[in-house]
Amino acid sequence: MPMTQGFKDRLYPHLPAIAAHFGTPFHIYDxxxxxxxxxxxxxxxxxxxxxxxxxxxxxxxxxxxxxxxxxxxxxxxxxxxxxxxxxxxxxxxxxxxxxxxxxxxxxxxxxxxxxxxxxxxxxxxxxxxxxxxxxxxxxxxxxxxxxxxxxxxxxxxxxxxxxxxxxxxxxxxxxxxxxxxxxxxxxxxxxxxxxxxxxxxxxxxxxxxxxxxxxxxxxxxxxxxxxxxxxxxxxxxxxxxxxxxxxxxxxxxxxxxxxxxxxxxxxxxxxxxxxxxGPHGVLVVRAINRKDIYRTYIGVDACMSALMRPALYGAYHHIEVLGKEGSGPTETVDVVGSLCENNDKFAVQRTLPKIADGDILIIQDTGAHGHAMGFNYNGKMRPQELLLRQDGSVALIRREEQPEDYFATLKFEEKVLRL
CATH class of the missing domain: 3.20.20.10 (Alanine racemase)
Structure with a gap:
């Protein structure tokens, strides 16, 4: 469901500053x-x-x-x-x-x-x-x-x-x-x-x-x-x-x-x-590309490695565009990531406010089975997690993955069975 008004009131006024400080993408929990x-x-x-x-x-x-x-x-x-x-x-x-x-x-x-x-x-x-x-x-x-x-x-x-x-x-x-x-x-x-x-x-x-x-x-x-x-x-x-x-x-x-x-x-x-x-988490992403071919695609800086429910189940996650909720022109778009998979989509033929590069999108209800179901296909790294505390502060509670994490399991002592 759309975020509670309380969560919005606590998050939206500060979201530009949070995104500027931590960078996108990130899951943030209330x-x-x-x-x-x-x-x-x-x-x-x-x-x-x-x-x-x-x-x-x-x-x-x-x-x-x-x-x-x-x-x-x-x-x-x-x-x-x-x-x-x-x-x-x-x-x-x-x-x-x-x-x-x-x-x-x-x-x-x-x-x-x-x-x-x-x-x-x-x-x-x-x-x-x-x-x-x-x-x-x-x-x-x-x-x-x-x-x-x-x-x-x-x-x-x-x-x-x-x-x-x-x-x-x-x-x-x-x-x-x-x-x-x-x-x-x-x-x-x-x-x-x-x-x-x-x-x-x-x-x-x-x-x-x-x-x-x-x-x-x-x-x-x-x-x-x-x-x-x-x-x-x-x-x-x-x-x-x-x-x-x-x-x-x-x-x-x-x-x-x-x-x-x-x-x-x-x-x-x-x-x-x-x-x-579940309702107390959102995935915050930024629009980085717009592609107009047979459909209009809005590319964002996260992919289904950060939220795979839409690809896995066809699940619906509500999306809002910061500062453009309920006003201005709209269009029908697919919101997509950068994986080499055509089901790497957060939304399919969704009517949203007209989106420009740099806009912040809030993909909602990601507080359960979001980051937890992430993976590293295409060598994609899972994003950081933040906590919006009751006192109004925002804390990093998991850093984003780095390439050295991806390669860590390739560092090991040689182990060979000779037959």
Whole structure:
């Protein structure tokens, strides 16, 4: 969706000075907006005795942003050993971290168990015997198959590589219990960028019913239910945002009812990434070229190595031209980068104010899965990241990549296997 007015008010008046000082391109993130969304999320579930948000590190793996999450009392959802290292570098340990990997290697398990461990969320029943030492607390990721629909990004659950199937789930807990697990959680992740809050309510209801069935079969109780991530943001203008208040109210009612029937209330967990930071980041670029052939192309000083969602998904990211919002002549253009790929486009046939070389463009909603999904095809370097702090200052929180970074992995000791 278009940036909040608050973010604009904090950023736009100072953007020429920021661009002049740091140079373009850059992603810049809004601390005030991130903290406000965190407040809204906690308020929505305040009536559940224990609510825990585990920020999805993959969405924006920058330590300065992760430090904001930690300051708000959030944990971290990690899916690789590098993400575990990031979370631990901020002091997170044990139950502060949820580790959900797939095709998990022995090395992954070793790192997961180190430095105070984490909550281990197993993705496959075959992994039970591969865990070197079964932790006291264990969780499984559940895949309901055709019992639930997915959405366009994740797809049909029965076609997804993730999770333990419905027919395996009770046996998974039975096997884990036999190996020494004494405490249990249940997790699922069925949708991505979901804007219909009722889908998430239905997911919570599904997991509560499953908890009741497993508990009845095995005589165990559950410490938490994790409904996953997938809370959406409206990238397109005029799309209604997710109703987090209604979602909180209806899920809370489900947990209250569970407590009334069973005498205890599991913690509610979720792992929102995009919802927490997506709307609070923008990619700021400068127009450097104009090409008029069969179409008009506006070339900018970033390419899809800085934001690949439009190329990968055909995703829409709203664009504004600084100083030209809502006034003056318009034209229909493609906004493009410099990669040798024809899908290196931030916008296709988009109506924008008439753009001249040197104009600053603000590509919006890049605060999740933007810089994080970057790459180095064509030897392109990923841009710097900035943080617009609550006190109005702007800090560099990741420098732009340099050619020496690109060539760093070509410096190594000779290693040859002679056959």
């Amino acid at each position: 601390e005030a907006g991130i903290r406000e969304t965190g407040r809204q999320l906690k308020a929505a579930f305040a009536d559940i005795p224990v609510f825990l948000e585990y920020y999805a590190v993959k969405a924006l793996p920058n330590p300065s942003v992760l430090a904001l999450m930690r300051d708000m009392g959030f944990g971290f959802d990690c899916s690789s050993t590098t993400e575990l290292m990031l979370a631990r570098s901020l002091g997170a340990a044990g139950n502060d971290i949820m580790f959900t990997s797939n095709n998990t290697s022995p090395e992954d398990f070793q790192v997961a168990a180190a430095e105070g461990g984490c909550i281990l969320n197993l993705d496959d029943i075959t992994l039970i015997d591969k865990v070197p030492t079964m932790p006291e607390l264990i969780c499984f990721r559940y895949n309901p198959g055709s019992r639930r629909r997915g959405n366009d990004i994740i797809g049909k659950p029965e076609e997804a590589k993730y999770g333990v199937s419905h027919n395996q789930i009770i046996d998974a807990y039975r096997q884990a219990k036999a190996r020494g697990a004494k405490r249990f959680g249940l997790h699922t992740m069925l949708a991505s960028n979901e804007l219909h809050y009722t889908y998430m309510v239905q997911t919570a209801a599904m997991l509560i019913e499953l908890v009741e069935n497993i508990s009845a079969e095995l005589g165990i109780s559950f410490e938490f239910i994790n409904i996953g991530g997938g809370l959406g943001i409206p990238y397109l203008p005029d799309i209604e945002p997710l109703n987090i208040e209604a979602m909180g109210e209806e899920i809370t009612a489900l947990f209250v009812d569970f407590k009334d029937r069973h005498g205890y209330c599991p913690a509610l967990m979720m792992e929102s990434g995009r919802f927490m930071t």
